Amino acid sequence: MTVTIKLFAGLRSFAPEGSGDEVVLELPAGATANDAATALGIPQGHAGAAFINNERVDLDVTLSDGQVVGLIPPLGGG
Amino acid sequence: MKRSLQDVLKDARAIVPEVSTDEVSGRLEQGMGETVLLDVREKEEFREGHLPDAISVPRGFLEIQIETAVPDRDTPIVAYCQGGTRSLIAGRALKEMGYTDVVSMAGGYGVWKGAGHPWTQDHQFTPDQLQRYSRHFLLPEVGEEGQAKLLDAKVLLIGAGGLGSPTAYYLAAAGVGTIGIVDDDTVDRSNLQRQILHTEERVGMPKVESAQLTLQGLNPDVKVVPYQQRISSENVMELFADYDIIVDGCDNFPTRYLVNDACVFLNKTNVHGSIFQFEGQTTVFKPHEGPCYRCLFPEPPPPGAAPSCAEAGVLGVLPGLIGCIQAVETVKLILGAGNGLMGRLLHLDTLSMEINTMKLRRDPECPVCGESPTITELIDYEEFCGLH
Numbered sequence: 001m002t003v004t005i006k007l008f009a010g011l012r013s014f015a016p017e018g019s020g021d022e023v024v025l026e027l028p029a030g031a032t033a034n035d036a037a038t039a040l041g042i043p044q045g046h047a048g049a050a051f052i053n054n055e056r057v058d059l060d061v062t063l064s065d066g067q068v069v070g071l072i073p074p075l076g077g078g
Numbered sequence: 079m080k081r082s083l084q085d086v087l088k089d090a091r092a093i094v095p096e097v098s099t100d101e102v103s104g105r106l107e108q109g110m111g112e113t114v115l116l117d118v119r120e121k122e123e124f125r126e127g128h129l130p131d132a133i134s135v136p137r138g139f140l141e142i143q144i145e146t147a148v149p150d151r152d153t154p155i156v157a158y159c160q161g162g163t164r165s166l167i168a169g170r171a172l173k174e175m176g177y178t179d180v181v182s183m184a185g186g187y188g189v190w191k192g193a194g195h196p197w198t199q200d201h202q203f204t205p206d207q208l209q210r211y212s213r214h215f216l217l218p219e220v221g222e223e224g225q226a227k228l229l230d231a232k233v234l235l236i237g238a239g240g241l242g243s244p245t246a247y248y249l250a251a252a253g254v255g256t257i258g259i260v261d262d263d264t265v266d267r268s269n270l271q272r273q274i275l276h277t278e279e280r281v282g283m284p285k286v287e288s289a290q291l292t293l294q295g296l297n298p299d300v301k302v303v304p305y306q307q308r309i310s311s312e313n314v315m316e317l318f319a320d321y322d323i324i325v326d327g328c329d330n331f332p333t334r335y336l337v338n339d340a341c342v343f344l345n346k347t348n349v350h351g352s353i354f355q356f357e358g359q360t361t362v363f364k365p366h367e368g369p370c371y372r373c374l375f376p377e378p379p380p381p382g383a384a385p386s387c388a389e390a391g392v393l394g395v396l397p398g399l400i401g402c403i404q405a406v407e408t409v410k411l412i413l414g415a416g417n418g419l420m421g422r423l424l425h426l427d428t429l430s431m432e433i434n435t436m437k438l439r440r441d442p443e444c445p446v447c448g449e450s451p452t453i454t455e456l457i458d459y460e461e462f463c464g465l466h
Contacts, residue, residue, distance in 0.1 A: 008427070048375050056437060073384055075353055076330060078352060
């Protein structure tokens with residue numbers, strides 16, 4: 001299946017060169033948001049939270065073909 | 079054709095029914111429902127005393143403000159003034175604007191008060207305050223009642239840095255009566271690119287002391303309470319106890335989880351802001367009504383995964399934007415106005431100038447605010463964040 005991963009803040013650095021902040025990924029059926037993060041080389045624990053259709057979902061949620069998934073890390077600074 | 083006052087009043091009476099003060103008193107006792115009590119006297123007269131729950135729209139501002147104050151044309155309106163004349167004329171103007179159910183209270187506030195019916199007096203503002211907050215008074219969502227709420231409010235800011243600076247500045251300007259500020263740090267020259275509370279000549283001064291000087295210079299109404307200490311599990315419950323709202327503008331994860339847990343335990347609303355380089359996040363965590371920080375981010379990032387401003391750099395203007403949104407949300411919470419950011423995470427990217435607002439939900443399995451909490455007292459937050 002094909003999903004689009006939208007990266008925010010510090011996670012943007014994991015986007016492959018030239019792809020911008022929205023990365024189109026081919027993933028096996030049954031893959032989760034966590035699997036998408038791993039496929040992009042994002043280390044475990046860095047992704048923070050996942051969003052589908054601008055609604056927060058668990059990182060272990062199973063993705064469907066065509067979805068746009070946001071990955072947002074917590075921000076530390078103040 | 080010349081027309082006398084009597085002619086004008088006669089015409090007005092033909093379209094605006096008059097009711098007695100006793101009838102209005104009877105309706106008040108039964109509960110007014112949707113009926114609006116509209117005081118059309120001058121602000122000075124309203125301040126001296128008015129009917130309970132009346133709204134003030136002086137005759138001179140009636141046509142300009144009534145649509146905001148009473149948007150539905152079918153809302154029943156009881157208009158009154160001091161003697162019953164101005165409200166009759168005002169009633170006619172309302173009818174001409176399409177308000178369908180308008181009556182005028184005969185005899186006005188003078189007869190009402192003389193008959194021993196209940197009346198109230200709002201917060202008494204000094205002449206300086208009447209000038210200072212005059213632009214707030216013009217907004218129906220604030221008004222004198224809202225300004226009194228702001229002056230009575232107690233807000234605690236965690237951090238007098240990038241986020242705390244604009245938040246504190248605007249809360250002080252808005253007249254938030256008590257602003258506590260917790261920060262153990264001193265002003266460094268590298269702070270001045272964004273931490274606008276502080277100045278060049280205050281380099282080396284405790285930040286809370288510098289904040290106090292700035293804020294009291296801006297608004298002498300505000301009581302600034304400085305806490306030059308690091309917030310910890312030992313002092314947080316005592317620090318938060320006296321405040322209505324906590325504004326999180328800190329710069330590290332152990333403190334963010336500490337602030338969250340203490341807010342849940344004490345049932346205090348937490349106005350969250352956080353930043354990284356060009357991007358910021360803000361939301362409102364209202365314990366047990368909406369999600370908490372742990373519902374959003376159950377686990378802290380591994381050490382080093384989310385670098386601080388000192389490590390990664392930050393655009394100086396960014397905390398200005400996020401801190402101002404935190405100030406807006408805080409003021410709205412105090413006023414009870416508008417829709418807050420509870421249950422929504424606002425993520426701002428200044429480089430693309432894109433704002434994403436994402437829906438958050440309470441996590442029934444949240445260890446702090448969920449159905450079966452496993453964390454019921456403060457923990458070691460440095461350890462929780464893997465820092466020792």
